[in-house]
Amino acid sequence: MNLAELLQAQARERPAAPAIIERGGTLTFAGLEHAAGQAAALLHADGVRAGDGVLVFQPMSGELYVILSALFRLGAVAVFLDPGMGRRHIEGCCAMYPPKAIIASWRAQLLIWSSPALRRIPRRYVCGRFFPGAVSLRRARRLSPLAHVTATSDATPALVTFTSGSTGTPKAALRTHGFLAVQHRVLARHLSLQAGEIDLATLPIFVLANLASGVTSLIPDADLRRPGAVDAVPVLAQVRRHRATRTAASPAFLERLVDHAERHGVSGLGGLRRVYTGGAPVFPALLRRLQEQAPDAVIEVVYGSTEAEPIAHGRWRSGECTGATSGPGRGLLAGRPVPEIGLRILPNRWGEPIGPFLEKEFDRVSLPHGAAGEIVVSGAHVLPGYLHGRGDEETKFDVDGRRWHRTGDAGYIDDEGRLWLLGRAGARIVDGKGEIYPFPVELAALEQPGVRRAALVSHRGRRVLVVEPSGIGTLHATELKKALAWSALDQVRGVPRIPLDKRHNAKVDYPALRSMLEKDPG
Known part of the structure; x- marks a missing residue:
């Protein structure tokens, strides 16, 4: 199935319902579908075809998801990298997966002049007003929507993102249509996504799950590239005005909202019924403060990574994820592994290649409950490898042909089947x-x-x-x-x-x- 078909289904079922609300206005599910069809028509007429990599420089917005839906419809591959990592990072990423086109905001177009790799991209499009040398996506508004959706298989590439490469060459995470469809189903189940809810959405991949589930995404009026420095005032005003019922956000983002609410004695989070947080260590003190600001909300910690989202989750104050830290050496409670994932603890050999294993050998080296070591995972929503295999040697291994991923985190499973995190595997001190x-x-x-x-x-x-x-x-x-x-x-x-x-x-x-x-x- 092509991911665009999941989005089309929501447009048929709830055409007038808001899909995305942002400072600039509201985009309905039908409006998103229509705009995506028009954008696909423009790109197709200009020569963008199935399999072409298209580099996207556009912040989280309604326009971003119009672009993504258009690219999925064409069978093209959306490529994302972090331009803030510098020119060397951009050059390395473009060498690994050379884009055939670039779609960028007006401001991001300025990057092109400083990067030889970006200047070599043959097709250039700008979001919004005119920019020299780029085709404005606004031209699509004069076109009839492209109705055809390119047939794709589970193995067809859909999305490429790059690691920071701060410790070496960047790795490219390639997600296929099949992978993203499975990830959507897992997220929808464990985040209890219900059509009609309004989600303060801060994580791009979760917005895709929202759109496929009929959930309205409220895009914060904030610079989400720096979650620890967002201005809480406009965000809390949005939550109140649009009556958001849920959010999934990083602990740094939520801490900014809680800090402001506590300092100024203002409300804003009281209407939330579900709060999910993860992507970084979530400490009990923040969870306690969140519960005070959103007393009626179910608060859950979600543990995952770029390569596997989610891995585990637990409900605050429920016994699944109490945040207990009493006693030396207990660590941070992440909750219970989701049933769709296989999870083992191996002796910590971070920095050394491991495997392959036979099943019996793997069972023998896996540690028992209570023993600390490396967390490794496997499953249909776990990325099986990186582009060109670059990075697989350090992070992947096989067990009787089944691919496993090394998270790089250390932890253990307690006698109740809950996962506790101890920090990065490489941060262990042995003296x-x-x-x-x-x-x-x-x-x-x-x-x-x-x-x-x-x-x-x-x-x-x-x-x-x-x-x-x-x-x-x-x-x-x-x-x-x-x-x-x-x-x-x-x-x-x-x-x-x-x-x-x-x-x-x-x-x-x-x-x-x-x-x-x-x-x-x-």
Whole structure:
């Protein structure tokens, strides 16, 4: 099935219902279908064909999903990369999957002049007003919609995204129509997507699931590239005005909304009935604050990754995901693995290739409940490999011909079948004192007064807990070290700010933190 057919089905069933609401207006399901058909007609007339890669530089918006639906209809492949990673990243991505066309906002068109790879792309389209050398998509409004939908198989490519490549060459994640259809079904089931609901949508792949399920996506009036710096005022106003009933968002985004609501005593989240959060560590303190702001909402933590979404989820305060951190070494509770996924814990050999295995051998090396190690997963909605196999050696292995993915995370399964996260597999510290993972120590530190963020690293052979003060109360390093005596810390060190990843604004950037410590050993 072509994904465009799922979107067409919603246009037939609920043509007048809003599909996307944003600052610029509302797009109904029928309106989305009509505009996508017109855009497909323009692109097809200009020579875009099935299998062509089309690079898309357009922020999350109604126009983005018109473009995606048009490309799916043609059997073309939508290609996404992060231009903020710089020219070298752009050149590397375009070399791996050379685009035949580029569709970009007016501002993004300016990137073309600074990149030889982008200038070599033969067809160029601009969203909105005229730009020299580019065809405006507004021309499509004069055309009759292209009714034909290109037949695709489960193996037909639909979407390509690239990793940051911060630790080397970028990897290309290629999702097929079959993969995205399966992922939609899994997300619809575990996120309880119900037609007619209004979702404050912050994650692009979840909007596709919304559109295929008849859920209205409310696009936040915010720069979603920096979720930890969004202005909460217009977003909360949107939630109230449009009576949003649910949201799926990163913890950094939700923390901004909660911070504003608490500081100014304003409402905004009280009408939400479901809140899903993930994509970065979700700490119990945020979940407690969220529940106070949305007292009638079911709040769930979702654990997943680019290659496998979702892996596990759990309901806050239900026994599935209580967020309990009592006792040394427990980690962060992610909930129960979804039944559609196979999940095992293997001895931590991160950085070394593993497998292939026979089934019996795999069973033998898999760790029992309670034992910590690498989290590996398999299933129909788990990406089987990267484009050209680049990156497969480090992250994939086979068990009797079945492909498994190494998440890069460490954790364990408890006796109740729940998954606990311990941090990145590569962040494990092994020294003369034994083995320790960062999450248990960081979580315990966050329960102490005066701590906003915490990060455990090994620095020059010593266990160092780096702490960012909360600004509320006083940070007492000696008392903190004593409270965490079980972790055998060598030093507790306060810093003004712990560096975070650019994408989520919620994950500790451990390489940047280590570099900071090297420059100023303290």
